[in-house]
Amino acid sequence: MREKITPRSQDYSEWYTDVIRQAQLADYAPVRGCMVIRPYGFSLWENVKEGLDRRFKETGHENACFPLFIPMSFIEKESEHVEGFKPELAVVTHGGGKKLEEPLAVRPTSETIIGHMYSQWIQSYRDLPVLINQWANVVRWELRTRLFLRTMEFFWQEGHTAHATSEEAHEETLRMLDVYTDFAANDAAIPVIPGRKSESEKFPGAEASYSIEAMMGDKRALQSGTSHYFGQNFAKAFDIQYQDENGVQQFCWTTSWGVSTRMVGAIIMAHGDDQGLILPPRLAPIQVVVVPIWKTDIEKCEVMGTVDRVKTALGDGVRLKVDDRDEYSPGWKFNEWELKGVPLRIEIGPRDVQNAQVVLARRDQPGREGKSFAPLADISDTVTNLLNQIQRDLLVRNTEFRNEHTYEPRDYDSLRDAVDQGFARAPWCGGGACEEKVKADTKATTRCIPFDQPGNCGKCVVCGNPAEEVVIFARAY
RNA sequence: CGGGGCGUAGCGCAGCCCGGCAAGCGCGUCUGCUUUGGGAGCAGAAGGUCGGAGGUUCAAAUCCUCUCGCCCCGACCA
Numbered sequence: 001m002r003e004k005i006t007p008r009s010q011d012y013s014e015w016y017t018d019v020i021r022q023a024q025l026a027d028y029a030p031v032r033g034c035m036v037i038r039p040y041g042f043s044l045w046e047n048v049k050e051g052l053d054r055r056f057k058e059t060g061h062e063n064a065c066f067p068l069f070i071p072m073s074f075i076e077k078e079s080e081h082v083e084g085f086k087p088e089l090a091v092v093t094h095g096g097g098k099k100l101e102e103p104l105a106v107r108p109t110s111e112t113i114i115g116h117m118y119s120q121w122i123q124s125y126r127d128l129p130v131l132i133n134q135w136a137n138v139v140r141w142e143l144r145t146r147l148f149l150r151t152m153e154f155f156w157q158e159g160h161t162a163h164a165t166s167e168e169a170h171e172e173t174l175r176m177l178d179v180y181t182d183f184a185a186n187d188a189a190i191p192v193i194p195g196r197k198s199e200s201e202k203f204p205g206a207e208a209s210y211s212i213e214a215m216m217g218d219k220r221a222l223q224s225g226t227s228h229y230f231g232q233n234f235a236k237a238f239d240i241q242y243q244d245e246n247g248v249q250q251f252c253w254t255t256s257w258g259v260s261t262r263m264v265g266a267i268i269m270a271h272g273d274d275q276g277l278i279l280p281p282r283l284a285p286i287q288v289v290v291v292p293i294w295k296t297d298i299e300k301c302e303v304m305g306t307v308d309r310v311k312t313a314l315g316d317g318v319r320l321k322v323d324d325r326d327e328y329s330p331g332w333k334f335n336e337w338e339l340k341g342v343p344l345r346i347e348i349g350p351r352d353v354q355n356a357q358v359v360l361a362r363r364d365q366p367g368r369e370g371k372s373f374a375p376l377a378d379i380s381d382t383v384t385n386l387l388n389q390i391q392r393d394l395l396v397r398n399t400e401f402r403n404e405h406t407y408e409p410r411d412y413d414s415l416r417d418a419v420d421q422g423f424a425r426a427p428w429c430g431g432g433a434c435e436e437k438v439k440a441d442t443k444a445t446t447r448c449i450p451f452d453q454p455g456n457c458g459k460c461v462v463c464g465n466p467a468e469e470v471v472i473f474a475r476a477y
Numbered sequence: 478c479g480g481g482g483c484g485u486a487g488c489g490c491a492g493c494c495c496g497g498c499a500a501g502c503g504c505g506u507c508u509g510c511u512u513u514g515g516g517a518g519c520a521g522a523a524g525g526u527c528g529g530a531g532g533u534u535c536a537a538a539u540c541c542u543c544u545c546g547c548c549c550c551g552a553c554c555a
Contacts, residue, residue, distance in 0.1 A: 013549095032547070087553070109555090142554060143478085150554070203555095211555095223555065260555050293514055331515035349514055359514085367515095477555095 005339070007274045012218040013146075019268060020147050023277050023340045033145045033152035040340065041264065043285035045155065048263050049135065051187040051282065052157060055179045061131040061159060066113050068137075069104040074112035078237040081111065084204020088140040090152075106139040111205065111230075111256055114160045115238030122252060125164050125244050129172070133159040148265035149222075149477050156260035162240060162252040166231065169253035173229040176257040177210045180225035188263065189280040189394035190214045190270045191402055192224060193423075193472060195448030200432055203256075207231035213447040213472060215402040216269035219422040221447045221474035224266045227257035265477075270398055271364075277341025278363050280394050281387040287319040288383060289342045293330045293349035302353045306376065310346060310358065313380045318387070338363060343390050344383065364390055364397070415461045415473065419444035423474045427467035429460035437462055438473055447472040 005022060006014035020026050025041030028034075037045065053063070069092065076082050090106040093099060107113070118130060135157050142150050159176060163169040177194050184192045192212035202209040206228040214224045234240070235251040244250050271278040281287050292307050294300040307322055314320055321342075323333050330347070337345055347359040358379065362370035374382045405422030409415040418424035419442050428434060428446070435446050449471045460467040 028547085030546090084554095138555090140554070143552085144550095144554085145548090154555070156555075226555070258555070262555055291514095295513060326513090329513050329515085329517060331513085331517085333516090334514095335516050347514070351514075 005274060005276060008217060008272075015272075015274070016265075016269060017147060019272055019276050019339075025264070025268070025277075026147050028147075031152075033142060035145075035147050035151050037155075037261070040285060044267070044279070044283060045261055045264055047283040047285065048188070048259075048267075049157070051183050052179075052259060053133075053135075055183060056133050056157075056159065059131075059175060059179060061133045061161075063134060064132050065134050065136065066107075066110050066117065068107055070107050070110070070113045072103045072105055074116060075105050077112060078205045078234060080233075081205035081237075085109070085140075088142065090139045090141055107136070108138055108140045109256075109258075110134065110136070110138075110158055111160065111234055111254075112238070115234045115240060115254070118160075118162050118252070118254075119238050119240045122162060122240055122242050125242050125250075128162060128164045128242060128252065129168060130162040131159075131172075132161070133157055146265075146477070148261055148268070150262075154261050156258050158256060158258045161255045162235070163254070164242065164244070164250070164252070166253050169231075169255050170229055173208070173210060173227045173255045173257070176255070177212065177225070177227040180212050180227070180257075180259060183259075184212060184214065184224060184263075184266075185395060187280065187282045188267050188270070189282075189391060189398060190224070190266060191395060191399040193448060193450050193452075195450040195472070197226075197448055198430075198432075198435060198446045198471065200435055201446060201448075203228045205230065205233055207233065211448050213474075213476075214266050214270060215398075215405065215423060215474075216266070216477070217272065218269070219405045219474075221423065221472070221476040222262070222266050222269070223447070223476065224263055225257070225259040228255060230254045230256070271394060272341070273366070275335075275366060276339035278394070279341035279343060281343045281391045284341065284343050285319065286321045286337075286340070286342050287387060288314070288321070288344045288346060289333075289337045290320065290322045290346045290348065291330055291333045291337070292322070292324055293347060295350070299350045303348055303350060306348050306353050306358075309376065310348070310379055314383060315380070317380075318383060334361075338366070344386060346383075360386065362386070362390060364394060409461055410458065412461055416442055419473055419475060423447075423472050424461075425450070425470050425472055426461040427457040427459060428469065428471040429463055429465045429467050430469070431460070431463065431465075434460060434462035442473075442475075444473045444475050447474050447476060 005018045008015045024038045026038055027036045029036045085108045089108060092104040137153055137155050139153050142152055145151055161172050181192055181194045184190045192214045194212050197209040197211055208229045210227045211223045212225045214222050216222050232251040232253060234254050240252045241249050290307055292303045294303045343363050345361040352358050356376045357373045360372050360374050407418035408425050409418045415424050415426055439445050449469050453469055457467055457470050
């Protein structure tokens with residue numbers, strides 16, 4: 001028997017680690033701060049990749065790959081960028097047994113080296129826009145580790161684009177944030193709040209940063225994707241220029257945007273319960289697991305015959321696994337696949353064979369409530385519809401959960417209460433001092449200034465000066 | 478880097494304070510029989526440089542010194 005999972009109410013972060021390790025998504029590596037993504041976890045990430053990659057291609061982007069090593073001098077070319085990243089760089093000083101003439105940074109992000117290449121590839125307005133994405137691993141020397149959320153090495157995609165005008169670049173920045181929002185809602189079943197980052201939360205070197213913010217099961221916020229508008233900062237640092245229609249040299253306007261394996265952490269924490277993972281059908285490595293039940297060889301034969309019919313009926317459209325292992329009891333298997341978050345389970349035993357039916361069990365509705373009988377006859381439609389239903393229900397459930405735990409404080413005391421219990425949508429003057437004060441008092445930070453604004457919003461909850469926008473305050477990962 | 482904790486079988490731990498019989502327990506693994514509709518039962522078996530080095534002692538998992546590694550809490554962060 002497996003160890004029990006720590007209940008979420010007892011210790012949320014223990015629960016998180018328990019689930020990841022017991023569901024075999026990932027494990028700690030022998031290197032401090034690093035993790036091993038196991039096949040089940042990687043398969044989930046591959047589905048995330050597929051959902052994003054498809055959207056990138058649909059919006060005109062191409063994939064490419066840039067070097068892992070970046071000359072130190074590149075990183076130092078943009079002043080804010082160095083400031084931001086230097087403390088967390090891993091630097092290679094020796095190679096082939098000799099000290100390197102110039103140290104090489106292991107990429108923490110690729111703006112600089114891609115900027116360098118863009119300066120050579122872009123000559124004319126006819127070369128624009130450049131719309132490139134890369135799937136890669138990056139390294140940031142983090143001091144604290146949490147599986148999938150914060151590790152020294154992590155996997156992500158980083159899009160880097162160059163445009164002829166500010167407007168185009170800005171459009172691109174927002175378009176990609178939109179792509180992320182759409183992916184989060186429709187594939188990951190996580191409702192997110194898209195918005196602009198405050199000055200203090202901005203990416204080093206960006207003119208403006210945007211993010212999507214999701215609420216986890218413990219009501220803390222997780223930044224699940226970011227998109228940055230660089231203006232001409234990197235173009236000037238890396239001399240990315242083009243000749244316009246009038247023969248005049250112009251600097252490009254650039255953007256970058258990224259989603260990391262952190263998204264896997266978001267999926268775990270947004271949906272999971274005390275039994276383990278609950279995966280949205282669109283991303284689940286296994287969408288349907290079939291558990292056959294028998295006592296005798298004759299029964300086994302009959303049951304497996306029905307299993308084959310189900311398998312054939314469902315065809316390639318569904319990611320299905322038949323768990324016909326002999327060494328585990330049905331009850332054990334039920335628990336195992338619930339831990340692993342498989343959205344739908346089909347149980348087939350001798351009684352079902354007799355009645356030409358199967359038992360369906362929804363992962364998102366534990367116990368008897370989620371169980372139903374379905375005739376074998378139109379099993380394919382039933383399953384497809386049910387998977388879609390589960391996908392929709394997860395999004396609805398999460399949206400309700402988030403809304404229930406989102407507050408609109410209008411004074412400082414209620415703000416303090418609000419961030420204890422979830423998100424606070426509060427009017428804010430935009431001042432860094434007010435942000436600082438809230439952080440010092442409550443550990444909550446501004447997550448983003450949502451695009452969705454109420455209009456006339458009143459006075460800053462911190463200082464009482466007139467506020468033009470509401471911001472989300474929350475404790476974040 | 479500051480504060481705390483832990484290294485004993487594949488995994489989780491007890492034993493350490495107060496040195497001494499053969500280093501134990503649970504899970505897992507292997508074999509056999511009975512089982513199988515919500516984490517099966519019984520019987521038997523395999524599995525250990527007690528993180529590493531040095532020291533004290535007749536005797537060290539246990540005491541002392543050094544060392545390596547990991548985890549948790551803070552500051553930094555996708």
